[in-house]
Amino acid sequence: MTSRPDALLVAEGLTVRHGQLTALHDVALQVRPGELVAVVGANGAGKSTLLRTLAGLHHTSGRITLDGEDITGLSPHQRVQRGLVMVPEGRRLFRSLSIEENILVGASNGRSGEWDLDRVFDLFGWMRGRRHEKADHLSGGEQQVVAIGRALVANPRVLLLDEISLGLAPVVVGQIYRMLPTLLRSDMAVLLVEQDVAQAMRVAVRFQCLLEGRTTLAGAPDDYSHEQVEAAYFGFATEGGS
Numbered sequence: 001m002t003s004r005p006d007a008l009l010v011a012e013g014l015t016v017r018h019g020q021l022t023a024l025h026d027v028a029l030q031v032r033p034g035e036l037v038a039v040v041g042a043n044g045a046g047k048s049t050l051l052r053t054l055a056g057l058h059h060t061s062g063r064i065t066l067d068g069e070d071i072t073g074l075s076p077h078q079r080v081q082r083g084l085v086m087v088p089e090g091r092r093l094f095r096s097l098s099i100e101e102n103i104l105v106g107a108s109n110g111r112s113g114e115w116d117l118d119r120v121f122d123l124f125g126w127m128r129g130r131r132h133e134k135a136d137h138l139s140g141g142e143q144q145v146v147a148i149g150r151a152l153v154a155n156p157r158v159l160l161l162d163e164i165s166l167g168l169a170p171v172v173v174g175q176i177y178r179m180l181p182t183l184l185r186s187d188m189a190v191l192l193v194e195q196d197v198a199q200a201m202r203v204a205v206r207f208q209c210l211l212e213g214r215t216t217l218a219g220a221p222d223d224y225s226h227e228q229v230e231a232a233y234f235g236f237a238t239e240g241g242s
C-alpha cells in the first residue's frame with residue numbers, strides 16, 4: 001500500500017502473534033483526517049487485535065506513524081497524549097465512579113482542545129442531569145456513550161472504536177451511529193471495528209475486510225458488490241471477484 005501524503009494514521013507490515021497464533025499477517029492501513037474507516041470481519045478475524053495494536057497494547061513488527069511521527073515504540077499512554085485514543089470493546093468503565101468521574105479520567109491523560117465535559121454533555125443531553133449517577137447503574141447503551149465521552153475529552157485526532165454496537169439494542173446502535181458525523185465535523189478521524197458489515201458500510205468512506213489476520217478486501221463501500229464483500233468476509237471465492 002502506497003502511503004498517501006495526507007494520511008494521518010499509517011500502519012505498515014503489522015504482524016502480531018498471540019503465543020503460537022499469528023493474529024495479524026502483514027496488515028497495512030491508512031486513515032486520513034476527517035475520514036471514517038471501518039474494519040470489518042468475522043469473529044476472530046483479527047479486528048480487535050488490529051485496533052489494540054494501533055493503541056499500543058500488542059507488540060508488533062512493522063511500523064505505525066501518526067501525522068508522520070513514528071509511534072511504533074510508544075506506550076499506550078504516550079499514544080493517547082498524541083491523539084490516538086481507543087474506546088475498548090466492553091466499555092471498561094469504572095463501575096463505582098460516576099458518569100462525570102469516568103469521563104474526567106479520559107481528560108487526565110489527553111490533549112487539550114475543543115472537547116471537554118461540557119461539550120460531551122451538550123452532545124449527549126441526558127448525561128448532564130445524571131452526571132453523578134454511578135456507571136454501574138447505567139444500561140449497556142448508556143455505558144457505551146459514557147465510554148465514548150471519556151475518549152472524546154482526550155481530544156483524539158484519531159478515535160478508535162472497538163465493536164461499539166456489541167450487545168446493544170438496534171435502536172441504541174442507531175443513536176450512537178447517528179452521532180458519528182458530528183465527531184467527523186470536529187476534524188477527528190474515526191477508525192471503527194464492526195462485525196455488522198451493513199452498519200459499517202453505511203457510515204464508512206472506506207473499509208478494510210480482515211479474514212484470519214489478512215486483508216482480503218479494501219476500498220470504498222461503493223467499489224464492491226454485496227457478494228464480493230461477503231466473499232471477502234467469509235473467505236470463499238466469487239466468479240471474477242477478488
Ligand SMILES: Nc1ncnc2c1ncn2[C@@H]1O[C@H](COP(=O)(O)OP(=O)(O)OP(=O)(O)O)[C@@H](O)[C@H]1O
Nearest residue numbers: 018021023041042043044045046047048049050195
Ligand atoms: N490475548 C490473546 N491470547 C491468545 N489469543 C488471542 C488473544 N486475543 C485474541 N486472540 C486470538 O487472535 C485471533 C484474533 O482475535 P481478535 O479478537 O483480534 O478477533 P476479532 O476479529 O476482533 O474477533 P471478535 O469479533 O470475536 O472480537 C483469534 O483467533 C483470537 O482467538
